[in-house]
Amino acid sequence: xxACSTPPRPDTDAGKALPLDAYVAAGNASPxxxxxxxxxxxxxxxxxxxxxxxxxxxxxxxxxxxLNSPYGQFEVHGDDQLRYRENEVEVLAALQEYGxxxxxxxxxGVVNGAENYVEGGAQLIVYPxxxxxxxxxxxxxxGSQVAEMTRSRRTFYEDSYAEELIGxxxxxxxxxxxxxxxxxxxNPAMQERLDALSWPxxxxxxxxxxxxxxxxxxxxxxxxxxxxxxxxxxxxxxxAPEDLRIENRRKLKKMGVEKRLREAFLSHPWYSPRHxxxxxxxxxxxxxxxxxxxxxxxxxxxxSEEHAFTMQRTAExxxxxxxxxxxxxxxxxxxxxxVARAADGAVVVPLVADxxxxxPGTHGLIDAYDRAAAxxxxxxxxxxxxxxxxxxxxxxxxxxxxxxxxxxxxxxxLLAYEYQExxxxxxxxxxxxxxPRIGD
Numbered sequence: 001x002x003a004c005s006t007p008p009r010p011d012t013d014a015g016k017a018l019p020l021d022a023y024v025a026a027g028n029a030s031p032x033x034x035x036x037x038x039x040x041x042x043x044x045x046x047x048x049x050x051x052x053x054x055x056x057x058x059x060x061x062x063x064x065x066x067l068n069s070p071y072g073q074f075e076v077h078g079d080d081q082l083r084y085r086e087n088e089v090e091v092l093a094a095l096q097e098y099g100x101x102x103x104x105x106x107x108x109g110v111v112n113g114a115e116n117y118v119e120g121g122a123q124l125i126v127y128p129x130x131x132x133x134x135x136x137x138x139x140x141x142x143g144s145q146v147a148e149m150t151r152s153r154r155t156f157y158e159d160s161y162a163e164e165l166i167g168x169x170x171x172x173x174x175x176x177x178x179x180x181x182x183x184x185x186x187n188p189a190m191q192e193r194l195d196a197l198s199w200p201x202x203x204x205x206x207x208x209x210x211x212x213x214x215x216x217x218x219x220x221x222x223x224x225x226x227x228x229x230x231x232x233x234x235x236x237x238x239x240a241p242e243d244l245r246i247e248n249r250r251k252l253k254k255m256g257v258e259k260r261l262r263e264a265f266l267s268h269p270w271y272s273p274r275h276x277x278x279x280x281x282x283x284x285x286x287x288x289x290x291x292x293x294x295x296x297x298x299x300x301x302x303x304s305e306e307h308a309f310t311m312q313r314t315a316e317x318x319x320x321x322x323x324x325x326x327x328x329x330x331x332x333x334x335x336x337x338x339v340a341r342a343a344d345g346a347v348v349v350p351l352v353a354d355x356x357x358x359x360p361g362t363h364g365l366i367d368a369y370d371r372a373a374a375x376x377x378x379x380x381x382x383x384x385x386x387x388x389x390x391x392x393x394x395x396x397x398x399x400x401x402x403x404x405x406x407x408x409x410x411x412x413x414l415l416a417y418e419y420q421e422x423x424x425x426x427x428x429x430x431x432x433x434x435x436p437r438i439g440d
Contacts, residue, residue, distance in 0.1 A: 024362060034063065060361045067082065244276070245276070247277075291332055332372075334368070337369065344381075356390035388408060
């Protein structure tokens with residue numbers, strides 16, 4: 001693989017599985033068939049441009065759906081991922097409906113490039129000291145990205161190094177932010193559309209840049225980029241993957257993650273920059289806690305995109321418990337399962353599940369959590385925080401074992417984070433580049 005290429009998507013998971021999935025799979029040889037009409041609200045089952053097939057497969061925790069759309073048929077693992085895919089379908093339809101074409105984006109890119117560099121030139125003429133003082137920062141950021149490229153390889157979710165260096169990937173991330181989609185999505189139809197519209201936008205900006213370099217020079221560097229408020233705790237999609245990795249590496253080091261482990265995690269093929277940043281950001285917010293290196297070590301077992309998303313959601317559940325229930329003081333992984341300890345003496349289990357069912361696999365899983373809770377001294381209560389829901393039989397069986405079950409944590413807490421992220425991205429990009437405002 002050349003230094004400027006993006007690693008190919010892994011063909012298989014090489015037999016790797018998170019311990020959580022291993023427990024479920026060991027006790028459930030065949031999936032349970034459910035009905036979408038009983039699992040999803042009406043607007044999730046059918047929209048103007050998509051429809052979910054009625055048959056749903058459940059492995060004991062996760063629902064797998066078949067989503068049909070004009071842009072292809074998708075097998076979707078999990079309720080949260082279904083919401084993302086449906087949003088992408090609606091964005092694709094909106095782009096088509098509003099007639100957003102390559103020539104249109106090219107023209108907007110020319111206008112954008114001219115505006116930025118004219119403003120940069122004016123700064124250099126009217127405020128030469130202030131403008132010149134900002135130039136080294138731009139060069140330093142660029143140099144840091146190049147240095148990071150030699151340190152950590154890119155995951156298959158990302159564009160090539162060459163596309164990043166010439167600015168195409170920046171245009172792509174901005175366009176994705178405008179349309180409320182993840183630039184690292186593995187939806188091939190969405191990626192194809194993002195590429196098709198981002199290349200002309202990038203080209204338009206480059207043409208304007210070439211025509212004004214003698215006037216504005218490098219002062220334009222000082223005008224690019226926008227940062228999200230630190231209080232958002234979330235991902236700034238305006239930043240290059242290398243910049244995100246630099247920040248994540250710093251946070252991991254501060255949390256006590258040793259060098260070999262943090263470099264392996266930052267280069268893991270199944271964790272996109274978004275996955276990595278949300279996981280690291282969530283763990284770093286557990287102020288006063290220890291055990292974050294244990295979480296990262298457990299996360300290394302991920303062998304698929306679904307596993308990576310499960311670990312992201314697990315970290316978010318811990319963050320939500322820390323903020324809304326009781327501060328997390330420690331993280332452990334008995335039998336490879338993530339278990340936390342809270343300041344009030346609670347043993348906390350963050351469980352990522354769409355619809356938990358009482359199967360031999362989940363029975364064995366709860367047995368393992370019982371053993372973990374029993375090993376903790378002075379436990380005041382056992383808390384199971386579930387991202388989705390448990391079936392009544394499973395919920396009753398778990399409660400009979402002494403667990404306090406809290407369900408639908410995603411709807412109650414995590415959804416607010418994602419809405420904040422979406423709004424913050426749009427606000428941060430406002431005025432940075434001119435793009436069609438789809439979905440505002």
